[in-house]
Amino acid sequence: MSGLTLQNVTKEFGTFTAVRNVELTVPHGTFVCLLGPSGCGKTTLMRMVAGLDLPTSGSIRLDDRDITNVPTHKRDLGMVFQSLALFPHLTVGENIAYSLRIRGVGKAEQKKRVDELLAMIHLTGYADRPVAKLSGGQRQRVAIARALAISPKLFLLDEPLSALDAKLREAMQVELRQLQQRLGITTIVVTHDQREAMTMADTVVVMNGGEIRQAAPPVEIYRRPADTFVADFIGMTNLIDFKADGAGTQVLGASVPGLVIPNGLPSGIISVRPEDVHLTAPGNAPITGTVTFVRDLGGTIETFVEAAGKQIVAVSMPNARPDVAVGQSVGIALNPDDCVVLKA
């Protein structure tokens, strides 16, 4: 199949395993984000795809060619890594044309390609500017254009936007995604920013401790997390113990009607997103709690409630919640469809 395939890829540094038994398929033309906390192995995995590190075991294929041991410059890659800064003494155009020049592409063809790429990154007319005179966002776009100049088969970016301020970063996420879709180029981005991953990716790969915990489309990662790590790492959630027996499923000291526990699990954890915790007048819902804190953010209100000794957070639209203050009782209603049942 065309695209990138990692089979059972492991990387050890001495006795430490940085990446463990990774199986991953990135179909041609898709956008994958590797996401996870610091030290989870994202960069190490990316470096193996780039050929900057060799796996201790396992194989990497690109479009039916085994590239596990192929050197970086023969892999047909475009790379934007933090360590690969622009050449400061060259102009924008010379930076973008760099890899074309060393491949012996003619001057006229170089200019044509540079103009195409500048148009693509919305910097038409900037070819002769020194890169020192560009803003951070413009520099990042030039780095992207430089990496794409050779029309690579695979586009790899490691924290490409992390140096930019929040607003520019959000705008560039949308730009990068649109560019990727227009070109149809298979792309892998390393990030520790979940919002960035959710914005850009077809598939978010959540890693922890060198392993893939879940690889799925953003909505699925959010709505159907595979385990408590993913549930907790992506967005806010409530992780609540449950006990199940013949009499029903007990959550926060009450029975939740209709909550069916698969595989006869006697106990475990349910993950419920704060927007799925519905507050009502006490007595109108099976679970009762006491309000401990209210954070009114204008557009939404976060209400912290203690129920059966556990702190729960509910996020509501201002009109969709009873007017409760700290110290008051409140009912908590959970829809079984919003409860993701997980092993403890």
Ligand SMILES: Nc1ncnc2c1ncn2[C@@H]1O[C@H](COP(=O)(O)OP(=O)(O)OP(=O)(O)O)[C@@H](O)[C@H]1O
């Ligand atoms: N060359 C090396 N020698 C020894 N250990 C290494 C080496 N490179 C990485 N590691 C270790 O492997 C683990 C994974 O590192 P990696 O850089 O892949 O993490 P990361 O998820 O990219 O983290 P960050 O978001 O902080 O960049 C870390 O514990 C790191 O210390």
